[in-house]
Amino acid sequence: MTRDKINGRRLVGLFLLGMLLFNFPLLYLFNRPMLALGIPVLYLYLFTAWSLIIFLILMISRSKLDAPFPDHE
Amino acid sequence: MLATETVIFVSLCYIGVLFGIAYYGDKRADIGRSIISNPYIYALSLAVYCTAWTFYGSVGRAASAGPAFLTIYLGPTLMVTLGWLVLKKIVRISKIHRITSIADFIGSRYGKSMTLGGVVTVIAVLGIIPYISLQLKAISSSFLLIHQYPSLKPLSSQSSIGLWSDTTFYVALFLAVFAILFGTRNLEATERHEGLVAAIAFESIVKLVAFLAVGTFITFFIYNGFADLSQKALSSPELRLLMTLPKDAGAFSSWFAHIFLSMMAIVFLPRQFQVMVVENVNEAHLNKAIWLFPLYLVAINIFVLPVAFAGMLSFGSSGLDADMFVLTLPMANKQVFLTLLVFIGGMSAATGMVIVETVALSTMICNDLVMPVLLHMPSLKLAQREDLSSILLSIRRLGIILVLLMGYAYFHYAGEYYTLVSIGLTSFAAVAQFAPALLIGIFWKGGTRTGALLGLVAGFSVWFYTLFLPSLAGAGLIPQDFLEHGPFGIDFLKPFELFGLDAFDRITHAVFWSMLANLGCYVAGSLFSRPSAMEHTQAAMFVDVYRYVGRVHDSSVWRGTAYLPDLVSMLERFLGRERTEAALDNYAMDYGINWDQSLTRDPGLVNHIEKLLAGAIGSASARVMVASVVKEEPLGIEEVMDILNETRQAIVYSRELERASAELRAANQRLQELDRLKDEFISTVSHELRTPLTAIRSLAEILHDYPDTTPDRQREFSSIIIRETQRLTRLITQVLDFQKLESGRMRWAITTVDLRDVVEEAVSATGQLVADKRIRMQVNLPDASRPILGDRDQLIQAMVNLISNAVKFCDPDRGQIEIRLEYVADRLRVSVKDNGIGISEADQKQIFNKFQQVMDPTRGRPPGTGLGLSITRQIIRHHHGELKVGSTPGKGATFYFSMPLKPISAIPAQ
Numbered sequence: 016m017t018r019d020k021i022n023g024r025r026l027v028g029l030f031l032l033g034m035l036l037f038n039f040p041l042l043y044l045f046n047r048p049m050l051a052l053g054i055p056v057l058y059l060y061l062f063t064a065w066s067l068i069i070f071l072i073l074m075i076s077r078s079k080l081d082a083p084f085p086d087h088e
Numbered sequence: 089m090l091a092t093e094t095v096i097f098v099s100l101c102y103i104g105v106l107f108g109i110a111y112y113g114d115k116r117a118d119i120g121r122s123i124i125s126n127p128y129i130y131a132l133s134l135a136v137y138c139t140a141w142t143f144y145g146s147v148g149r150a151a152s153a154g155p156a157f158l159t160i161y162l163g164p165t166l167m168v169t170l171g172w173l174v175l176k177k178i179v180r181i182s183k184i185h186r187i188t189s190i191a192d193f194i195g196s197r198y199g200k201s202m203t204l205g206g207v208v209t210v211i212a213v214l215g216i217i218p219y220i221s222l223q224l225k226a227i228s229s230s231f232l233l234i235h236q237y238p239s240l241k242p243l244s245s246q247s248s249i250g251l252w253s254d255t256t257f258y259v260a261l262f263l264a265v266f267a268i269l270f271g272t273r274n275l276e277a278t279e280r281h282e283g284l285v286a287a288i289a290f291e292s293i294v295k296l297v298a299f300l301a302v303g304t305f306i307t308f309f310i311y312n313g314f315a316d317l318s319q320k321a322l323s324s325p326e327l328r329l330l331m332t333l334p335k336d337a338g339a340f341s342s343w344f345a346h347i348f349l350s351m352m353a354i355v356f357l358p359r360q361f362q363v364m365v366v367e368n369v370n371e372a373h374l375n376k377a378i379w380l381f382p383l384y385l386v387a388i389n390i391f392v393l394p395v396a397f398a399g400m401l402s403f404g405s406s407g408l409d410a411d412m413f414v415l416t417l418p419m420a421n422k423q424v425f426l427t428l429l430v431f432i433g434g435m436s437a438a439t440g441m442v443i444v445e446t447v448a449l450s451t452m453i454c455n456d457l458v459m460p461v462l463l464h465m466p467s468l469k470l471a472q473r474e475d476l477s478s479i480l481l482s483i484r485r486l487g488i489i490l491v492l493l494m495g496y497a498y499f500h501y502a503g504e505y506y507t508l509v510s511i512g513l514t515s516f517a518a519v520a521q522f523a524p525a526l527l528i529g530i531f532w533k534g535g536t537r538t539g540a541l542l543g544l545v546a547g548f549s550v551w552f553y554t555l556f557l558p559s560l561a562g563a564g565l566i567p568q569d570f571l572e573h574g575p576f577g578i579d580f581l582k583p584f585e586l587f588g589l590d591a592f593d594r595i596t597h598a599v600f601w602s603m604l605a606n607l608g609c610y611v612a613g614s615l616f617s618r619p620s621a622m623e624h625t626q627a628a629m630f631v632d633v634y635r636y637v638g639r640v641h642d643s644s645v646w647r648g649t650a651y652l653p654d655l656v657s658m659l660e661r662f663l664g665r666e667r668t669e670a671a672l673d674n675y676a677m678d679y680g681i682n683w684d685q686s687l688t689r690d691p692g693l694v695n696h697i698e699k700l701l702a703g704a705i706g707s708a709s710a711r712v713m714v715a716s717v718v719k720e721e722p723l724g725i726e727e728v729m730d731i732l733n734e735t736r737q738a739i740v741y742s743r744e745l746e747r748a749s750a751e752l753r754a755a756n757q758r759l760q761e762l763d764r765l766k767d768e769f770i771s772t773v774s775h776e777l778r779t780p781l782t783a784i785r786s787l788a789e790i791l792h793d794y795p796d797t798t799p800d801r802q803r804e805f806s807s808i809i810i811r812e813t814q815r816l817t818r819l820i821t822q823v824l825d826f827q828k829l830e831s832g833r834m835r836w837a838i839t840t841v842d843l844r845d846v847v848e849e850a851v852s853a854t855g856q857l858v859a860d861k862r863i864r865m866q867v868n869l870p871d872a873s874r875p876i877l878g879d880r881d882q883l884i885q886a887m888v889n890l891i892s893n894a895v896k897f898c899d900p901d902r903g904q905i906e907i908r909l910e911y912v913a914d915r916l917r918v919s920v921k922d923n924g925i926g927i928s929e930a931d932q933k934q935i936f937n938k939f940q941q942v943m944d945p946t947r948g949r950p951p952g953t954g955l956g957l958s959i960t961r962q963i964i965r966h967h968h969g970e971l972k973v974g975s976t977p978g979k980g981a982t983f984y985f986s987m988p989l990k991p992i993s994a995i996p997a998q
């Protein structure tokens with residue numbers, strides 16, 4: 016398996032993680048009219064999870080292993 | 089304080105700046121120093137996704153439905169994580185096939201189908217119209233609001249105003265001119281617009297800065313930060329509701345449906361396809377864009393909720409449209425500069441969308457709808473016209489005007505009654521119809537043109553019925569009755585509760601039914617139709633795009649030749665002289681062709697020219713054009729036979745190869761088996777040598793160390809030593825014999841032999857062995873014997889081997905061996921029978937092989953080298969006989985052989 020494929024699979028894994036974080040059962044846990052750090056908990060959760068996903072994409076695409084999209088043909 | 093003239097002046101200045109950037113971008117592109125060829129500009133251009141919907145509509149959505157507005161931005165984030173799998177493949181395919189739009193992509197995938205391209209174009213245009221009207225609505229509302237500055241009152245309905253006094257109409261015309269100037273200045277072979285992309289990227293910065301500025305101002309200057317606003321909102325029962333999703337099942341299903349829609353939209357909206365795929369300079373830019381773009385989305389959404397809270401707290405019941413809170417809040421606080429900045433930000437969000445969208449749509453209308461039709465009308469003689477590029481440009485310009493006017497019409501009659509977001513979602517649901525045909529089409533070769541066509545038409549019809557028609561009904565163009573009681577009063581056909589499905593909101597409901605119809609028809613249609621040859625080729629080239637890298641130019645099933653002047657003049661008509669020459673020179677350089685040497689062109693060049701044309705007029709039209717010039721050779725019978733012949737030969741070769749490699753494999757296996765046996769043999773022989781050697785050595789040591797041992801014992805020891813040395817000698821003789829036999833260096837002393845003698849000799853030689861084991865030996869010899877020719881010593885050796893073999897395997901308690909010599913026809917048959925454990929059928933085939941010994945599960949490996957039987961067989965063979973064995977396991981075994989009797993005349997006179 017090439018390194019290209021490894022990172023590709025990681026991104027697909029990340030997609031599945033995102034589907035999990037942004038959908039029903041987990042979302043339901045935070046679906047309360049409360050504040051945490053002065054921010055409604057559901058928003059805090061969504062923005063945190065969202066940032067986490069972006070950070071992981073950043074990590075994967077910068078991975079020295081190999082970029083998911085090769086620079087040269 | 090804020091005169092309308094000022095607003096218009098600032099807007100014009102801003103647009104002047106945009107033109108400047110676009111002009112500079114195009115200039116730089118012409119001299120080959122692209123300013124957009126970096127991942128940051130690419131990511132910013134993707135942010136054309138954020139339109140007036142995001143800029144104004146998100147706040148409105150948050151003020152009525154809370155967190156639901158976020159779904160539109162979470163979906164794209166999820167989609168870019170699938171970038172490696174989906175986006176990269178789409179980008180790669182589009183680059184190789186010079187795809188210029190989504191209609192081109194789908195049409196091309198299913199055999200360069202014109203019908204399909206046309207259908208996709210119609211769906212895209214109709215689907216996007218509400219979306220365009222959304223932008224018009226946002227610009228005109230914001231203009232009308234800022235027009236009243238500093239007073240604030242809800243806008244009155246515009247639909248009663250006449251066309252010529254309606255601001256929105258002028259906005260639409262203005263945008264049309266803007267888009268024409270930007271997008272259709274000249275005809276590019278690749279359909280890329282560098283200047284346009286640069287301007288779009290700049291607009292993305294402007295709208296983000298404007299939104300962050302107003303968000304910061306409202307959150308931190310009017311209120312004391314997030315916590316203050318949230319606290320105030322928490323104490324209001326109305327705003328409390330905006331912090332959570334409603335706790336019914338419908339809320340979560342629509343949450344999921346909206347995420348799905350936005351995932352599809354980020355790829356299938358014509359403008360997203362344009363900036364992400366068509367305008368992509370380098371695939372590697374996706375690397376950075378896949379995290380920069382979601383980051384942009386996060387940034388532009390951070391202040392949506394605070395602004396919504398602030399708007400609700402400030403003008404909760406004043407009747408002001410929540411969609412315009414972003415603008416009305418700074419207005420209410422008398423912030424002239426900020427108000428203007430927001431207006432410009434909103435305008436940049438809306439214009440960016442409209443420009444790219446109309447350019448993309450007009451390309452589709454021209455390449456996939458109008459041109460194919462025109463080219464098919466022989467009366468127009470379009471293919472013979474001198475200059476076609478001006479016709480193409482005119483069609484595109486008309487397309488842009490048409491799209492904007494339709495957007496205006498929709499706004500005028502229907503758009504006013506809906507919020508920005510609900511209008512936008514209608515468009516999202518329309519473009520999601522492309523998902524099955526495109527996404528499945530690039531991974532599944534089985535998808536056919538028929539399937540794609542059925543799926544698209546079915547999905548679009550459902551969308552039209554459940555979303556588009558009702559939106560007109562809401563505006564009073566169709567009787568309201570249609571919504572409430574269904575068409576003709578048929579209750580279960582109500583457009584929002586089709587077949588009685590009332591568990592979802594309108595969008596989710598429409599998504600469910602349309603995707604069901606689309607996917608179902610696509611799959612069923614594909615499974616029950618047969619693709620044409622062209623479809624097969626295109627499907628393979630799309631699905632296996634990575635495999636065909638570098639082989640594209642000769643991968644067509646279609647062959648043709650043409651005269652170079654014909655081809656060149658055709659290209660010139662579309663691209664102009666300069667571009668044509670440059671393109672052909674490149675081709676000649678890449679493939680090392682000298683134009684002067686031959687006048688007819690090979691299929692490779694014809695294909696290349698078709699691709700070049702496809703960049704300008706779409707793949708379906710390009711096919712028609714090329715066919716009109718090229719003397720098409722639709723594969724004559726001879727060529728078909730040639731291809732078949734080649735294929736047949738290839739098959740024959742491959743069969744031969746297979747057979748040869750099978751033989752090699754078998755030989756290799758045999759070698760490995762022999763190698764294994766040889767190893768075993770060496771270990772056996774060394775074991776056999778070591779045992780007697782050890783005995784001899786230890787006895788000799790005793791004799792040496794203890795000279796006073798009794799003479800009796802001394803004799804006993806030395807006799808053992810003698811026996812063991814004999815055994816060693818025998819062993820070595822056997823190995824040497826075997827080696828001689830194997831290499832054929834055995835010297836045979838052939839004389840006349842009486843086999844009875846041989847048997848008797850062998851029996852007496854093994855007498856001691858037999859007696860030791862207390863075996864009863866029975867020898868049946870005929871009274872008279874006729875001589876045979878043979879080597880007496882070797883025959884004795886063979887018999888001894890057979891007898892000692894029988895002794896080895898005899899029943900340990902009541903051993904019995906029977907030797908028989910008899911005449912059968914003109915042969916002499918010798919058999920040696922024991923009553924031992926017998927030999928299983930499988931082992932019977934093995935035992936004659938050298939080094940092979942039969943393992944007995946209870947007694948283990950028998951003593952000896954495993955050479956005896958092999959040697960015996962060789963000896964018998966040399967005497968024109970064959971050693972065989974018959975046995976029933978458990979009842980002993982019989983080894984027998986027969987030899988030809990010596991003809992009297994053949995006895996040598998010695």
